[in-house]
Structure formats: structure tokens, C-alpha cells
Amino acid sequence: MGISSVAVIGLGYIGLPTAAILASQDVTVLGVDISQRTVDAVNRGDVPFVEPDLATYVAGAVTQGKLSAALTPSPADAFIVAVPTPFTDGMKPDLSYIQAAAQAIAPQLQGGELLILESTSPPGATQRMADWILEARPDLSLDGSGSRPVIHVAHCPERVLPGRVMIELVTNDRIVGGLTAEAAERARDLYQVFCQGEILLTDAVTAEMAKLVENSFRDVNIAFANELSVISDNLGIDVWELIRLANHHPRVNILQPGPGVGGHCIAVDPWFIVDAAPEDARLIRTAREVNDAKPQWVIDKVRTAAEGVASPTVAALGLAFKANIDDLRESPARKIVEQLADEMADGTILVVEPHIEELPKELANRRNVELVSLEDALMRADVSVLLVDHDAFHQENLRESVPSTISIDTRGMWR
Ligand SMILES: NC(=O)c1ccc[n+]([C@@H]2O[C@H](COP(=O)([O-])OP(=O)(O)OC[C@H]3O[C@@H](n4cnc5c(N)ncnc54)[C@H](O)[C@@H]3O)[C@@H](O)[C@H]2O)c1
Incomplete structure (x- = not known):
């Protein structure tokens, strides 16, 4: 099944370029951010930070009606989460942003959707994100067990270099790790829409570690x-x-x-x-x-x-x-x-x-x-x-x- 609509959660240095490049490939993209300022800027076709060439992509996509922004998600074929993953004072990863994103996505799901975590994450975070969604939506599953509709969950870490994001999004190789093999394959199919680099499939926890290890x-x-x-x-x-x-x-x-x-x-x-x-x-x-x-x-x-x-x-x-x-x-x-x-x-x-x-x-x-x-x-x-x-x-x-x-x-x- 092809993906024609994507919601990107978090419109920062990573999320907005990803949203804009997908929109440039004829995917209908909803960018979601908790910042009203960011949502307003994107809906005007503006970029709230500096990244070469991004402004052209965003302005073009908004004008063509392929990219819009909102404070909350709507139903989509795929969801990409690119929210911050900072540390608490005790040097512990703070997953509360991912949890908030998962809780905002959960009500929009019907089954069959692809969910990708792009935020740099500690090992196990993709599974945690899936768990939060399934807690809110026990009628869904990762594997079809109990005849419940399936959601496909994967991790795809980001390696782009600020200042070269619009180039490297296209040219970098990517690692895609699925909670299931099918999730990894579906995520690969989505990235192939704009990524010309090699897309390497693995499981989610290996993909999480790969980014950290690099x-x-x-x-x-x-x-x-x-x-x-x-x-x-x-x-x-x-x-x-x-x-x-x-x-x-x-x-x-x-x-x-x-x-x-x-x-x-x-x-x-x-x-x-x-x-x-x-x-x-x-x-x-x-x-x-x-x-x-x-x-x-x-x-x-x-x-x-x-x-x-x-x-x-x-x-x-x-x-x-x-x-x-x-x-x-x-x-x-x-x-x-x-x-x-x-x-x-x-x-x-x-x-x-x-x-x-x-x-x-x-x-x-x-x-x-x-x-x-x-x-x-x-x-x-x-x-x-x-x-x-x-x-x-x-x-x-x-x-x-x-x-x-x-x-x-x-x-x-x-x-
Ligand atoms: N910036 C980079 O060069 C880079 C490179 C590789 C990986 N990463 C990783 O990508 C992730 C995102 O980084 P970034 O640089 O884009 O961060 P950022 O701070 O630029 O953007 C994050 C955005 O998410 C929004 N947000 C926060 N909580 C939200 C929620 N619940 N729902 C919707 N929006 C929400 C914020 O308002 C902000 O606009 C992080 O995990 C980071 O480590 C960043």
C-alpha cells in the first residue's frame, strides 16, 4: 500500500526538513508542533530557523498545498516523530516528549499505519513508544495477535549535518530498524520516496544503538x-x-x-x-x-x-x-x-x-x-x-x- 499522507511530529531542525522534502515528492504532509509560533510560520511558508535551501522547499510546498501545519495530529498513513530527547539533570534520557507525541498520535490511528521514531533515542525507546500507543489503544497490535489491526513501528535515526540538511537528507545512507520486519520494510519504502542513499534494514534496538555508537x-x-x-x-x-x-x-x-x-x-x-x-x-x-x-x-x-x-x-x-x-x-x-x-x-x-x-x-x-x-x-x-x-x-x-x-x-x- 502506498503512503500518500504523512504527519511529522516536531518541526525543528530535523522534522521540518523531513516534512518539506516529503511534500516536495507529492506526499501530503501535516507538520505538527506544540509551538504556535512554529505552526504559524510554516503555514505562512516561513522557516523559523536558518538552514540553507529549506526556505525554498517550505515556501514551495505550502504554496502547492502539500504542506501545512497544526498544533495536533490528524489521521495519516504514516507518522514521523522528531521531537527532542534531552537529558534530565541526573543524566537520564528524558522520553517525555516522545510519550507526549505518542499520546497525541494514538487517537488518530485506525490500524495499518506506519509510525517512525526519528529522535535520537536510548535503546528500547521505540518499543516504549509503541507501548504507550498500545496502552492508549488496546484495540491495536504490533503483530495482528487477537485479530487486532496492526500498526507498524520503526526507528530511523537521523545523521544529517546542520548546514547541509537538504542535501544529506537525499544522499546519506540510512539505517531503518523495525519492531517487526514488515515495519522496517514499510519504513524503507517511505524513505525511498526521497532518499537516494542505501537504506539498511535491522531491528529497532540495533538502529537506536547505531546512532549512539556513531x-x-x-x-x-x-x-x-x-x-x-x-x-x-x-x-x-x-x-x-x-x-x-x-x-x-x-x-x-x-x-x-x-x-x-x-x-x-x-x-x-x-x-x-x-x-x-x-x-x-x-x-x-x-x-x-x-x-x-x-x-x-x-x-x-x-x-x-x-x-x-x-x-x-x-x-x-x-x-x-x-x-x-x-x-x-x-x-x-x-x-x-x-x-x-x-x-x-x-x-x-x-x-x-x-x-x-x-x-x-x-x-x-x-x-x-x-x-x-x-x-x-x-x-x-x-x-x-x-x-x-x-x-x-x-x-x-x-x-x-x-x-x-x-x-x-x-x-x-x-x-
Ligand atoms: N539537529 C540535528 O542536527 C540532529 C541530528 C540528528 C538527530 N537529531 C535528533 O532529532 C531530534 C529532534 O532534534 P531537532 O534538532 O529537530 O530538535 P528541535 O528542538 O530543533 O525541534 C524539536 C521540535 O519539536 C517540538 N515539540 C516538542 N514536543 C512536541 C510534541 N509533543 N509534539 C509536537 N512537537 C513537539 C518543538 O516545539 C520543536 O519545534 C532529537 O532527538 C535530536 O537529538 C538532531
């Missing part, structure tokens, strides 16, 4: 590089030279160290594994701890460099979580600046971040933090610390201007 792989390897940077510093070795040399080994590929790990995936997803297997996930937990400890190590370096300077001025170059983007989520640079402002209350922190117009609220409120130009910062600073390897900091003459201050290079750009 990000943990990166986290563990970055932790190795970060640990090397601390050891090398103590031994008086240039870690970037060390890594460059070691990587000449045909089977060695050490990543680059930095001031920590940021973003909403790599710094977060490994904790789902630690929570699911606290006794066994020792390496994964330690990698998180190593990466989370790196900002304080940088702060200590800055403080040592500023020792003896009355009311020191520190230039902090970069605030984003990685190079050449404006995304500040979970950024170690942001944490470093905030902490420096606390620990050096008599000093001034000059932030240089070419990709933002104003400081985030928690920094803007501080009297000793300013957003300034690169030239201004380097001219005024007693100590400069490079936190993000933005191209803007690559300027050829930058290195010449840095030695006038004491510089700390967390990215190996000023070597």
Missing part, C-alpha cells in the same frame, strides 16, 4: 586526542607535531585535540549508552569525562598565563562549537568564556565570534564580557586564547600580531 566513536577518538594534548603539554611536546608524525603510520589516524567537545550530538548521545549500561560502558563514560574536563584545563592555562597581570584582559577567539558555524549549542568555548568571566571577576573577557551579532544571554548580562572585533581584541589583550579554528582566525598576519600577547592555542592554528 557519535560515541567520535567522542572516544577525540578524547584520545584531548588526553594526548594534556600529556604532551606536561612533557613539553607539541601535540600537533606528535599527531602529524604518528599519523604517518599506515594504520593510525589520530583526530585533532581542542578545548573540549560540543554540539548537541557528540557531547550528549554517549550518555544514553552510559545510562543503558552503566557498569559496562567504562571507556565511553571516561571519554565523556575526559572531553568534559578539557575546558577547565584551558581555563587553568589562561589563569596561569594571566598571573601577575593586574585586571587582565583576555581575548577569547571563537564561541561556536566548531569552525565556521554560528551554532553555540553545548560549545566548550562558551563554557570557557562564562567560567573565565566568573573566575577573573577583576579582568575583562573580549570575545571574538565573527558568526554572531550579539552575545548569548548568559554572557551578554556580564559586565566583564564584550563582543569585539579580532583587531580590537588582539590589540587590547594581555592573554589571547584561540578556542575555535574559524577561517577568520587563519589570517596570514594574525600570527604576527599574536606574540605581542601571551597566546594559548587550543586548536593548533598558531603553531
Whole structure:
């Protein structure tokens, strides 16, 4: 049976692009969000955040009547859930958004529908979502038992890179894990509407783990590089030279160290594994701890460099979580600046971040933090610390201007 209508629950960075690309393939899509602002924006054909090419897709789909938005779901052939899956304070996955989405979908089901969880999820979350739906709708089933109509439930994690979402939605390979084999096959058929990458079928819990493992792989390897940077510093070795040399080994590929790990995936997803297997996930937990400890190590370096300077001025170059983007989520640079402002209350922190117009609220409120130009910062600073390897900091003459201050290079750009 073909799918001609889809409801996408959660119209954020993942849900809205998915809704728009399905709508561009002649599927009738209802986008559902609890934010009235988001619903209104989409119904006007607007996009409430920045993602290249998305605005064109949304405007086109809305104009053609293929995409609309609402606060609550309506009946559809398929439902895609792309709501947040954050942590509670105790580093436990918070599945309440998935539960709320499941409870909103349940009354709309008639049997025969496909339900896909796209949110990054701890192992077992897809089954939990199905359980919540079946609690509300005991007249339905996953396998036709008791002659009850079947719903098909699958997990399909998302791997797109912000900034390239509209391209990668089409080109990336995807993993689709079903609670049943038929659910996986039906989900594959839906993604084939727009996805040109390979679609790999498995069970739901393996698909959940695959997403978490991909990000943990990166986290563990970055932790190795970060640990090397601390050891090398103590031994008086240039870690970037060390890594460059070691990587000449045909089977060695050490990543680059930095001031920590940021973003909403790599710094977060490994904790789902630690929570699911606290006794066994020792390496994964330690990698998180190593990466989370790196900002304080940088702060200590800055403080040592500023020792003896009355009311020191520190230039902090970069605030984003990685190079050449404006995304500040979970950024170690942001944490470093905030902490420096606390620990050096008599000093001034000059932030240089070419990709933002104003400081985030928690920094803007501080009297000793300013957003300034690169030239201004380097001219005024007693100590400069490079936190993000933005191209803007690559300027050829930058290195010449840095030695006038004491510089700390967390990215190996000023070597
Ligand atoms: N952003 C990425 O690059 C990325 C990449 C891979 C995976 N993911 C995962 O995808 C999921 C969604 O992430 P995102 O970045 O799109 O989040 P987001 O915060 O941008 O969007 C989530 C949206 O869901 C809405 N929402 C919350 N509860 C809802 C409910 N009960 N019903 C309807 N709407 C609801 C919010 O209002 C918001 O608009 C998360 O699990 C995330 O980890 C994100």
C-alpha cells in the first residue's frame, strides 16, 4: 500500500526538513508542533530557523498545498516523530516528549499505519513508544495477535549535518530498524520516496544503538586526542607535531585535540549508552569525562598565563562549537568564556565570534564580557586564547600580531 499522507511530529531542525522534502515528492504532509509560533510560520511558508535551501522547499510546498501545519495530529498513513530527547539533570534520557507525541498520535490511528521514531533515542525507546500507543489503544497490535489491526513501528535515526540538511537528507545512507520486519520494510519504502542513499534494514534496538555508537566513536577518538594534548603539554611536546608524525603510520589516524567537545550530538548521545549500561560502558563514560574536563584545563592555562597581570584582559577567539558555524549549542568555548568571566571577576573577557551579532544571554548580562572585533581584541589583550579554528582566525598576519600577547592555542592554528 502506498503512503500518500504523512504527519511529522516536531518541526525543528530535523522534522521540518523531513516534512518539506516529503511534500516536495507529492506526499501530503501535516507538520505538527506544540509551538504556535512554529505552526504559524510554516503555514505562512516561513522557516523559523536558518538552514540553507529549506526556505525554498517550505515556501514551495505550502504554496502547492502539500504542506501545512497544526498544533495536533490528524489521521495519516504514516507518522514521523522528531521531537527532542534531552537529558534530565541526573543524566537520564528524558522520553517525555516522545510519550507526549505518542499520546497525541494514538487517537488518530485506525490500524495499518506506519509510525517512525526519528529522535535520537536510548535503546528500547521505540518499543516504549509503541507501548504507550498500545496502552492508549488496546484495540491495536504490533503483530495482528487477537485479530487486532496492526500498526507498524520503526526507528530511523537521523545523521544529517546542520548546514547541509537538504542535501544529506537525499544522499546519506540510512539505517531503518523495525519492531517487526514488515515495519522496517514499510519504513524503507517511505524513505525511498526521497532518499537516494542505501537504506539498511535491522531491528529497532540495533538502529537506536547505531546512532549512539556513531557519535560515541567520535567522542572516544577525540578524547584520545584531548588526553594526548594534556600529556604532551606536561612533557613539553607539541601535540600537533606528535599527531602529524604518528599519523604517518599506515594504520593510525589520530583526530585533532581542542578545548573540549560540543554540539548537541557528540557531547550528549554517549550518555544514553552510559545510562543503558552503566557498569559496562567504562571507556565511553571516561571519554565523556575526559572531553568534559578539557575546558577547565584551558581555563587553568589562561589563569596561569594571566598571573601577575593586574585586571587582565583576555581575548577569547571563537564561541561556536566548531569552525565556521554560528551554532553555540553545548560549545566548550562558551563554557570557557562564562567560567573565565566568573573566575577573573577583576579582568575583562573580549570575545571574538565573527558568526554572531550579539552575545548569548548568559554572557551578554556580564559586565566583564564584550563582543569585539579580532583587531580590537588582539590589540587590547594581555592573554589571547584561540578556542575555535574559524577561517577568520587563519589570517596570514594574525600570527604576527599574536606574540605581542601571551597566546594559548587550543586548536593548533598558531603553531
Ligand atoms: N539537529 C540535528 O542536527 C540532529 C541530528 C540528528 C538527530 N537529531 C535528533 O532529532 C531530534 C529532534 O532534534 P531537532 O534538532 O529537530 O530538535 P528541535 O528542538 O530543533 O525541534 C524539536 C521540535 O519539536 C517540538 N515539540 C516538542 N514536543 C512536541 C510534541 N509533543 N509534539 C509536537 N512537537 C513537539 C518543538 O516545539 C520543536 O519545534 C532529537 O532527538 C535530536 O537529538 C538532531
